[in-house]
Amino acid sequence: xxxxxxxxxxxxxxxxxxxxxxxxxxxxxxxxxxxxxxxxxxxxxxxxxxxxxxxxxxxxxxxxxxxxxxxxxxxxxxxxxxxxxxxxxxxxxxxxxxxxxxxxxxxxxxxxxxxxxxxxxxxxxxxxxxxxxxxxxxxxxxxxxxxxxxxxxxxxxxxxxxxxxxxxxxxxxxxxxxxxxxxxxxxxxxxxxxxxxxxxxxxxxxxxxxxxxxxxxxxxxxxxxxxxxxxxxxxxxxxxxxxxxxxxxxxxxxxxxxxxxxxxxxxxxxxxxxxxxxxxxxxxxxxxxxxxxxxxxxxxxxxxxxxxxxxxxxxxxxxxxxxxxxxxxxxxxxxxxxxxxxxxxxxxxxxxxxxxxxxxxxxxxxxxxxxxxxxxxxxxxxxxxxxxxxxxxxxxxxxxxxxxxxxxxxxxxxxxxxxxxxxxxxxxxxxxxxxxxxxxxxxxxxxxxxxxxxxxxxxxxxxxxxxxxxxxxxxxxxxxxxxxxxxxxxxxxxxxxxxxxxxxxxxxxxxxxxxxxxxxxxxxxxxxxxxxxxxxxxxxxxxxxxxxxxxxxxxxxxxxxxxxxxxxxxxxxxxxxxxxxxxxxxxxxxxxxxxxxxxxxx
Numbered sequence: 147x148x149x150x151x152x153x154x155x156x157x158x159x160x161x162x163x164x165x166x167x168x169x170x171x172x173x174x175x176x177x178x179x180x181x182x183x184x185x186x187x188x189x190x191x192x193x194x195x196x197x198x199x200x201x202x203x204x205x206x207x208x209x210x211x212x213x214x215x216x217x218x219x220x221x222x223x224x225x226x227x228x229x230x231x232x233x234x235x236x237x238x239x240x241x242x243x244x245x246x247x248x249x250x251x252x253x254x255x256x257x258x259x260x261x262x263x264x265x266x267x268x269x270x271x272x273x274x275x276x277x278x279x280x281x282x283x284x285x286x287x288x289x290x291x292x293x294x295x296x297x298x299x300x301x302x303x304x305x306x307x308x309x310x311x312x313x314x315x316x317x318x319x320x321x322x323x324x325x326x327x328x329x330x331x332x333x334x335x336x337x338x339x340x341x342x343x344x345x346x347x348x349x350x351x352x353x354x355x356x357x358x359x360x361x362x363x364x365x366x367x368x369x370x371x372x373x374x375x376x377x378x379x380x381x382x383x384x385x386x387x388x389x390x391x392x393x394x395x396x397x398x399x400x401x402x403x404x405x406x407x408x409x410x411x412x413x414x415x416x417x418x419x420x421x422x423x424x425x426x427x428x429x430x431x432x433x434x435x436x437x438x439x440x441x442x443x444x445x446x447x448x449x450x451x452x453x454x455x456x457x458x459x460x461x462x463x464x465x466x467x468x469x470x471x472x473x474x475x476x477x478x479x480x481x482x483x484x485x486x487x488x489x490x491x492x493x494x495x496x497x498x499x500x501x502x503x504x505x506x507x508x509x510x511x512x513x514x515x516x517x518x519x520x521x522x523x524x525x526x527x528x529x530x531x532x533x534x535x536x537x538x539x540x541x542x543x544x545x546x547x548x549x550x551x552x553x554x555x556x557x558x559x560x561x562x563x564x565x566x567x568x569x570x571x572x573x574x575x576x577x578x579x580x581x582x583x584x585x586x587x588x589x590x591x592x593x594x595x596x597x598x599x600x601x602x603x604x605x606x607x608x609x610x611x612x613x614x615x616x617x618x619x620x621x622x623x624x625x626x627x628x629x630x631x632x633x634x635x636x637x638x639x640x641x642x643x644x645x646x647x648x649x650x651x652x653x654x655x656x657x658x659x660x661x662x663x664x665x666x667x668x669x670x671x672x673x674x675x676x677x678x679x680x681x682x683x684x685x686x687x688x689x690x691x692x693x694x695x696x697x698x699x700x701x702x703x704x705x706x707x708x709x710x711x712x713x714x715x716x717x718x719x720x721x722x723x724x725x726x727x728x729x730x731x732x733x734x735x736x737x738x739x740x741x742x743x744x745x746x747x748x
Contacts, residue, residue, distance in 0.1 A: 198304070198311045198312065198313055198314065211236070211284070211285050211336075211338065212282050212283065212284055213282070213283055213336055213341060213575055213577070213578065214280060214281070214282055214576070214577040214578075215230070215280070215281045215282070215283055215291070215577070215578045215579075215580060216278045216279070216280050216281075216577060216578070216579040216580065217270065217272055217278065217279045217280075217281065217291075217293075217580055217582070218277075218278045218579055218580065218581040218582070219272040219273060219274065219275050219276065219277055219278075219279075219582065219583060220275065220276070220374075220581050220582065220583035220584060221275060221295055221374075221582060221583035221584075222275055222583075223275070223295050223296055224273075224274050224275065225295070225296050225297075226271075226272040226293060226294070226295050226296075226582065227269040227270060227271055227272065227293070227294050227297075227298050227299070228269075228270040228272060228279070228281075228291060228292060228293050228294075228582075229243065229244075229268055229269065229270065229290075229291070229292040229294075229299060229301070230243065230244040230270070230281065230283060230289070230290070230291050230292075231243050231288075231289065231290050231292070231301075231312060231314065232283075232286030232287060232288050232289035232290065232334075233286060233287045233288050233289075234251065234253070234284055234285070234286060235284075235285035235286060235287055235336075235337055235338075236284050236285045237253065237284075239287070240253050240309055241253070241254060241309055241310055241311075241312050242284075242286070243264070243266075243268040243301070243312075244268065244270065244281055244283060245266050245267060245268055245270075246267040246268060246269055246270055246271065247270075248270050248279065248280065248281030248282065249281065249282045251284060252264070252266040252268055254266075254303050254310045254312070255310065256303075256305055256306060256309050256310045257303045257304065257305050257310060258305060259305070260302075260304045260305065261302050261303075261304065261313075262302060262303040262304070263300075263302065263303075264301055264302075264303065268301070269298045269299070272582075275583075278579070283336065284336075285336050285337055285338065286334070286335065286336050287335050287337065288335070289333065289334040289335055289336060290314075290331045290332070290333055290334075291331060291332050291334065291580055292315070292329060292330070292331040293329060293330055293331070293353055293355070293582045294324075294327055294328065294329040295328045295329075295353065296328065297327045297328075299315055299324050299327065299329055300315070300322075300323045300324055301313065301314060301315075315327075315329060317349060317350045317400075317408060317410065317414060318414050318417045318418070326402050326407065328352060328353065328407065328408075329352065329353070330350075330352040330353035330355060330582075331346075331355075332344065332345050332346065332355050332357065332580060333346055334578070336575075339573060340571055340572060340573040340574075340575070341359065341570075341571060341572060341575035341578060342569065342570075342571040343357055343359065343569065343570050343571070343578060344357075344369070344550075344551060344567060344568050344569035344570070345357060345369055345371055345549075345550045345551070345568045346550070346551045346568075347411065347541045347550050347551060347552045348411060348551050348552070348553060348554055348556075349410075349411050349413075349414055350408045350409060350410050350411055350414060351372075351376070351377055351380050351408060351409040351541060351544075352377060352407070352408040352409075353377075353582055353583070354371045354372035354373065354374060354376045354377075354582070354583060354584035355371050355580065355581065355582055356368070356369060356370050356371035356580070356581040356584075357369045357371075357568075357570050357578065357579070357580060357581075358570075358578070358579040358581070359570040359571070359572055359575060359577075359578050359579075360575070360576045360577050360578075360579075361572040361574050361575060361576055362574040362575070362576045363574065365572065367570040367571070367572065368570065369547065369549050369550070369568045369569070369570055370545065370546035370547040370549070371545060371546065371550065371568075371581070371584070372544050372545050372546065372550075372584060373544075373546060373584045374583060374584030375584070376544045376545070376584060377406050377408070377409065378406055379544045380409045380540055380541060380544050381399045381406045381409050383540040383543070383544075384396055384398050384399055384409060384536075384537065384540060385399060387536045387540065391532065391536075393423060393426055393536075394415075394419075394422050394423065395536055395537065397415055397418075397419060397422055398410045398411070398412065398414075398415045398537060409537075411480070411537060411552075411553070412476070412480040412535065412537050413477065413480040413481050416476070416477055416480070423476040423477075423480070424475075424476060425476075426476045426533065427474070427475075427476050427479055427508065427533060429533070430508075430511075430514065430531070430533040431473050431474065431508075433514055434458075434513050434514050435458045435461070435463070435473065436458075437514060437517075438456065438457055438458045438463065438517075439457065439458045439459065441457075441517060442455040442456070442457060442517065443455065443456045443457065443463070443513075443517050443519070444517060444518045444519070445465070445500050445503050445504070445519050446503070446518075446519070446520065446521050446560075447496060447499040447500060447503075448499070448503075448520075448561070449496075449499055451496045451499065454466065454468065454496075454500065456470075456500075461473060463504075465497075465500060468493050468496060468497060468500075469490055469492060469493050469497045471486045471487070471497075471500075471501065471504065472485070472486045473486065474486035474487060474505075474508065478505075479505060479508045479509060479535075480509075480535070480553065481554065482501075482502065482505040482553065482554040482555050483554065486501075487501040487504075487505055502555045502558055503519045503520050503555075503558055504519070505553075505554075505555050506519075506520065506553075506555040506556070506558035507519050507520070507523075509534065509535040509538055509553045509555070509556075510523075510527075510528040510529060510534055510535070510538075511528070511529055511530065511531030511532075511533060511534025511535075512527055512528065512531070514531070515527065515531070520558050520559060520560050520563070521560045521561070522560070523559065523560050523563065525563070525564045525566070528542075528566075529542075535552070535553055537552065538552035538553050538556065542566065545568070548566070549565060549566060549567065549568035550566075550567070550568035551567050551568055552566075557569070
């Protein structure tokens with residue numbers, strides 16, 4: 147069991163990934179040290195698919211910089227270890243890890259044999275429950291922050307052409323020494339333009355992780371993650387869903403000694419059982435193909451290509467001269483990158499953008515009901531179709547704010563839509579607090595500091611494990627947000643986006659914390675979209691009034707009271723009142739003219 151054998155064409159020879167033998171990872175076909183990933187993109191693709199992080203041939207030229215990362219222990223264990231891995235952007239993309247002190251950077255040597263242990267202690271011990279351990283990291287691409295409860299993790303080194311390959315823990319290889327341990331990770335990239343971080347459930351669910359990013363100007367963005375019993379909730383609901391539809395969702399639950407160890411994503415479930423979900427989408431795909439044989443399907447690429455129209459014919463969904471998509475299998479839909487959604491030889495980037503939105507709609511079960519993707523999408527309709535990614539539905543419901551990558555294209559959304567991906571980013575980061583164990587980190591900070599938490603800004607849409615080569619070369623105006631970029635259209639959208647005040651944001655902090663647990667279900671209610679506008683309008687008016695300073699409000703009220711007092715006592719004539727109130731601009735010209743007409747009337 148495990149990942150299938152993969153071959154990556156590389157300069158100087160093919161690179162074979164064969165997880166059947168853990169020590170065979172990162173072995174070239176012809177000569178062990180002749181092949182290496184060419185770019186950071188190549189490295190991250192291999193890391194995502196085969197749990198190996200290798201130094202690319204491409205060198206990075208980035209000025210050195212650092213970031214403070216806090217690791218907050220909200221578990222009940224005093225034995226929690228963290229690991230920080232990535233490619234150093236300030237040291238020619240070299241594979242690196244933070245050492246146990248949280249500040250020293252370890253650059254492993256290139257070994258001559260496979261399966262070599264690390265020569266440095268890279269297990270960062272967290273303090274007792276309720277404490278924060280601080281680290282300082284350099285600029286990194288492909289970064290991950292790993293946590294393991296009650297044990298340490300095993301990382302190994304294999305030889306490569308330009309540097310070592312770091313063999314990371316895998317949930318799909320039962321021979322991995324980490325397989326039966328409780329561990330998880332979040333992802334980040336920290337480059338010269340920004341910090342981007344996200345929680346992820348694309349591969350599996352295990353430990354609750356929350357992110358709180360503070361900018362140098364004090365702006366805070368936050369992703370809450372799951373509650374402390376989140377894994378048990380996910381597993382219980384997967385088992386229930388398997389009983390409801392008989393599709394096999396219960397097979398995604400992995401236990402150890404009678405306790406839930408993790409919940410696998412559908413794609414990893416297929417790794418262990420190739421027949422799992424084999425015909426799950428068959429009838430739904432047939433209905434989609436039938437619908438769009440006589441009706442246009444409009445896809446907004448949300449890029450320079452604009453919107454395109456497609457129709458189905460002879461088993462293909464064709465978008466004019468751009469290209470076409472065959473009917474995807476369940477594995478294609480869950481992966482977003484194989485079969486029908488694999489990169490095509492022509493119009494590659496545009497077809498990938500179209501495929502991303504098709505894949506998101508298929509996972510969410512909305513492609514049949516919404517012919518304008520993703521612009522007409524509404525979060526409350528996601529996963530309401532019985533044939534949809536129920537793993538993603540269950541995972542989102544288990545998160546306190548409903549956010550977190552549950553499939554590769556979970557960041558697809560209409561412009562101005564509700565973020566589903568669980569990311570935080572800022573061009574001027576001050577510190578990142580990563581909480582493991584399920585506590586709501588930002589509620590604790592709000593109690594102590596009285597800080598309001600902003601929603602993450604709207605972002606350009608890319609696949610979670612898409613390529614980050616822009617970390618090195620592309621200018622910011624050309625790069626997607628995950629690489630530190632904002633597209634031209636997105637900049638226009640952000641520039642005109644008003645600051646929002648919602649009914650929920652004005653509630654007292656204790657009441658907000660209670661309601662947050664139920665927010666995903668509230669947002670999915672059809673009544674919410676119809677009625678929420680009323681309290682939001684009231685809150686906007688209140689916010690506008692309260693935005694005035696107390697001094698201004700008192701001054702205006704006292705001034706008007708004095709004028710009315712003199713008016714009532716007959717000390718002022720109408721024209722005198724007009725001259726008085728005209729000076730501060732309290733009355734418009736039309737009002738003044740009205741007073742004059744009133745005075746001259748019989």
